[in-house]
Amino acid sequence: MSTSDPIPPGPLARLDGVRRRRGTVQALDGLDLVLPPGGVTALLGVNGAGKSTAIEILLGLQPADAGSVRVFGLPPGAPAARQRTGVMLQQAQLPDRLTVGELLALTRSWYTAPRSVADCVALAGLDGLLPRRYGRLSGGQQRRVQFALALCGRPQLLFLDEPTTGLDIDARRQVWRAIRSLVEEGVGVLLTTHYLEEADALADRVVVIDAGRVRASGTVAEVRARVTQGRVRCRSALAPEDVAAWPGVHQAALDEDGALDLLVDHAEAVVRRLLDADPHLDRLDVRRAGLAEAFSAMTGGDAPDLQEAA
Numbered sequence: 181m182s183t184s185d186p187i188p189p190g191p192l193a194r195l196d197g198v199r200r201r202r203g204t205v206q207a208l209d210g211l212d213l214v215l216p217p218g219g220v221t222a223l224l225g226v227n228g229a230g231k232s233t234a235i236e237i238l239l240g241l242q243p244a245d246a247g248s249v250r251v252f253g254l255p256p257g258a259p260a261a262r263q264r265t266g267v268m269l270q271q272a273q274l275p276d277r278l279t280v281g282e283l284l285a286l287t288r289s290w291y292t293a294p295r296s297v298a299d300c301v302a303l304a305g306l307d308g309l310l311p312r313r314y315g316r317l318s319g320g321q322q323r324r325v326q327f328a329l330a331l332c333g334r335p336q337l338l339f340l341d342e343p344t345t346g347l348d349i350d351a352r353r354q355v356w357r358a359i360r361s362l363v364e365e366g367v368g369v370l371l372t373t374h375y376l377e378e379a380d381a382l383a384d385r386v387v388v389i390d391a392g393r394v395r396a397s398g399t400v401a402e403v404r405a406r407v408t409q410g411r412v413r414c415r416s417a418l419a420p421e422d423v424a425a426w427p428g429v430h431q432a433a434l435d436e437d438g439a440l441d442l443l444v445d446h447a448e449a450v451v452r453r454l455l456d457a458d459p460h461l462d463r464l465d466v467r468r469a470g471l472a473e474a475f476s477a478m479t480g481g482d483a484p485d486l487q488e489a490a
């Protein structure tokens with residue numbers, strides 16, 4: 181298959197029952213994953229869940245011990261599959277002394293029909309950076325260069341391993357816009373992120389993995405719906421420690437504004453009791469569980485490194 185051949189119908193890539201041992205750890209323990217075209221699949225999991233291992237296996241950078249791996253219908257790492265694939269790993273080793281323009285020119289030269297430099301600059305927000313040496317850029321600027329290099333070959337499949345870690349709000353939004361426009365062109369994206377708001381904003385499908393196995397998958401709404409928890413906030417004279425003892429209340433605390441903040445099962449029952457117990461209660465706000473609460477519930481506790489993206 182060459183890059184001008186039509187993409188075979190069906191998923192761009194898939195893992196079926198993939199197992200991989202790293203030292204004493206079963207990093208992947210029968211992982212199934214399907215990456216369709218024209219959408220973002222967010223692969224979520226706490227540190228060590230196996231996300232990077234899954235990506236490296238799909239790229240042919242490490243072998244699977246068992247199971248099946250196919251990328252564009254080919255074995256991972258096949259040159260025709262690599263030509264159609266863009267990659268932004270968590271850590272990139274790029275020559276410090278080359279300028280951004282030189283790095284782009286070099287990477288574009290590997291592809292038969294690369295994206296124009298102007299498009300790469302616009303998509304990744306590299307205005308004014310082309311003459312600058314890579315090694316002198318800030319961490320966030322280097323991350324944007326890595327993003328440009330990942331998309332400069334017009335990939336049909338794009339792996340983005342924590343692409344917006346270390347980016348400021350504007351740069352993160354720029355990357356989100358770029359990802360959305362690539363998806364509109366039909367690109368399939370595998371995204372890993374610890375910013376659950378990012379998965380919420382971008383993902384068509386979410387796959388939650390834990391200890392190398394899928395714990396849940398579906399749309400963001402479907403994954404959220406697996407958790408019955410909700411969040412209740414109000415201003416009240418009730419003490420959080422008293423409310424924490426009520427049935428169905430998982431957590432109760434005062435937030436930074438002094439409001440009572442509850443994580444609850446079946447919000448209706450708790451809200452009724454709150455209103456009975458405190459007739460002066462006001463500013464009541466009831467929300468469904470977000471992806472963050474669903475994720476914590478599924479992966480067995482708090483994920484301390486999870487952060488809210490702006």
Ligand SMILES: Nc1ncnc2c1ncn2[C@@H]1O[C@H](COP(=O)(O)OP(=O)(O)OP(=O)(O)O)[C@@H](O)[C@H]1O
Pocket residue numbers: 202203204205206207225226227228229230231232233234
């Ligand atoms: N070279 C290695 N040698 C031994 N164990 C390894 C090696 N690389 C990864 N592991 C282990 O394999 C498991 C999966 O690691 P992996 O990097 O895939 O997780 P991850 O979900 O990407 O984590 P993070 O969110 O921290 O990037 C972890 O328990 C990790 O410690």
